Amino acid sequence: MTEHKKTGFLKRFFFSLDHKDIGFQYLLTAMFMAAFGGFFVYVFRYNLAFGPDDIPLYGNLAAKEYNQLVTNHGAIMIFWVGMPMVLAVLGNFLIPIMIGTDDMAFPLLNKISYWTFLLSCIVLLSGFLMPTGAFGGGWTMYPPLSVSDFGYNNPNTTFKANFFTGNTFFLMAVALEFISMLMGGINFIVTTLNKRAKGLSLMKLPIVVWMINIASLLFMFSVGPLIAGTFMLLMDILVGTGFFDAYRGGDPILWQHLFWFFGHPEVYVLLLPSLGVVGEIFSTFSRKPFFGYKMVIFLVLIAGILSLVVWAHHQFVSGIDPGAANIFSLLTIIISIPFAGMVLAYLGTLWRGDIKFTVPMMFALGMLASFTFFGGFTGLHLGSNVFDIYAHDTYFVIAHFHYTLFPSVILGGFAAIYYWYPKFSGRKLNKTLGKIHFWGTFIFFNSIFIPLFWLGLQGQHRRIFDYSNWDKLLMQPNHIMARQIATVSLIFLIITQFIFLFNFFKSLYKGKVAEKNPWKSNTLEWQASSPPGHGNFALYPAVYRWPYDYNHPDRDTDFLPQNEK
């Protein structure tokens, strides 16, 4: 392995091809975008609870701005926070070092992937500078509303008038983001298949590497139709084709099929890497082997394949054939079976464990609990086509998908940051601040969304600027109070995150120096120095065993690294 010179800050953060630096760049960019997404949600939730006037830090909110903020909050949190956080950050940082190699298979492609991602962020945010303002038609971009605010009857159909709109910029940003993640995904899969350390067979891979690769595969299988759809929609806007215009032989439902064909696997793309992180952490801090390793992998593959054929459960009442809805309802409800197996296997890892409540373990437990008990189980309610007639597009749906995505991206993401921080920075985070951060995040997250389940059952529908039109249905004292509880909890949730930011950046420079293997874990990354240099290992490690030999009966220590005979 060649020696690498120490590089300066600028050179390191702009031109480095090192997978760890690129992972860090993704992390910082995701945090930057999360600040926008978080600010947007603060503004529109404040409006829902206390009215649109004099919002602190914002001013007065108009209905048009409300739609723009709602739309961009959704898109940013999924595509510009979720995707980079669980796929790009974890994949880049973990895959090469966990499989015992020096870098990605294609380091330059990796760098291009990051720069494309950064470009997509800039394109998205510059939508706000357009004369007509940012796109405000919902993050799902249903045409004809996404073609123009007035469907296809818009009189302004010149190229220039349509190009400089939020709609165009929004679609271009989404397309760029997909291209970036495709390049990243190709890299992950090729690296995993080709650059594993000697002796590291596929069935000895850490579970998180499996999960990231399956997520990348799912993303690649599902994203094609949506890239085609995005292109068709852009053509509709810019050139005036009518792919989605019913009056000219197109069909608005076609977009929904293309979008949700991608949209459902996308949820698993966000969920699986995070489940992988939780698996690593459960095994390490229960001091027990990962229970049902092969079974979990096969169940994930089954769930992944099933996830490609359940998309129309987003469209039960959108005008598809009601007969087809029966099949999609069946498949959607059946997908709970592989997930039940996975969750039970995870709980099998905890069973009889020597559980240690470290900060990453608390986040991992919080992730699995909130995902299972609220996110997963309400999936059965919404998978039922009959109940979905009522619940579709109400806050019940909102609460449900936040209970799946927030644990996946935010709680799972924090678990990963707290767990691998000593490795990538060489320093430790403050434990007390970490625990305060966990309890704040977990409690306030739940107190935001539990009231929203109830509001959804009450019939509160989505994306409404002002509920005062429905005084009997939605403006009773109970409803107002539930909305205010959710909003106040959200404000506290955001404040709690500043504790994390303080801890994160202070510990980068002033934290306690971390040893090589602070958690006494088995996987290969803990055998490199903290932080690992460019090239990761002084000598390529050879692997003799799977990563979960905790409390091996033949050994005195309670852990046994993969590279020990």
Add this chain to the structure above:
Amino acid sequence: MNFFPESNSSIALEIDNLFWIITGVVGIATVITLFLFVYPMITRKKKRTKIERYMVDFTHKHRIWLYTGMFLLLMGDLYILVKEHSIWQRVEQELPEPDFKIAIVGKQWMWEIIYPGPDGKLYTDDDVSAINNLHLPVNRVIHMDLKALDVIHSVFLPQSRFKQDVLPGRTITRWIKLNKEGKFDITCAEICGLGHSMMRGNLFVESEEEWKDSMDKIYGIKK
């Protein structure tokens, strides 16, 4: 605390019941999972030998619990599917003979209600249209032709547990039977632009005589 708003249609109670059936299945699953979650945390301090902790091989006898858990949930799933299927067929796949037929057109940002006029037939010259106020008789099967003019809207009658997206260029026919008189809401559940939150209508469910009076009024104003 009530979970659902008041209901006014024949189907509403069935949908509410289905919610409780699913919640029951989920509740049992929650209790079992919660036990598996909490028990290891409570007993984590217990001294155990390495052989007890090293639950590794896939031949370990505990794997039977995975299959049992998955099988139990499968039974719950099938129960839900059986219960929901007949309701779905009646609500969405069958059209009982109508006593009365109207059309609702969603447009930015109002509901246009088209009544058949004095001849009782829709899409003839004497059709009368009204904005946002829908008068319907109680205990009658009503057919609704649902359409949109510009972008996608969604007809959502919360108290009737009724929802259907309406699309430009397409007519979707659905039926409804209301069983309670009073004033209820019509909302739009699909984002449709700037005025989405102003898109509000009223549903008046009236007894046969009251309804005839209001229909006469609607037709009379036009004449």
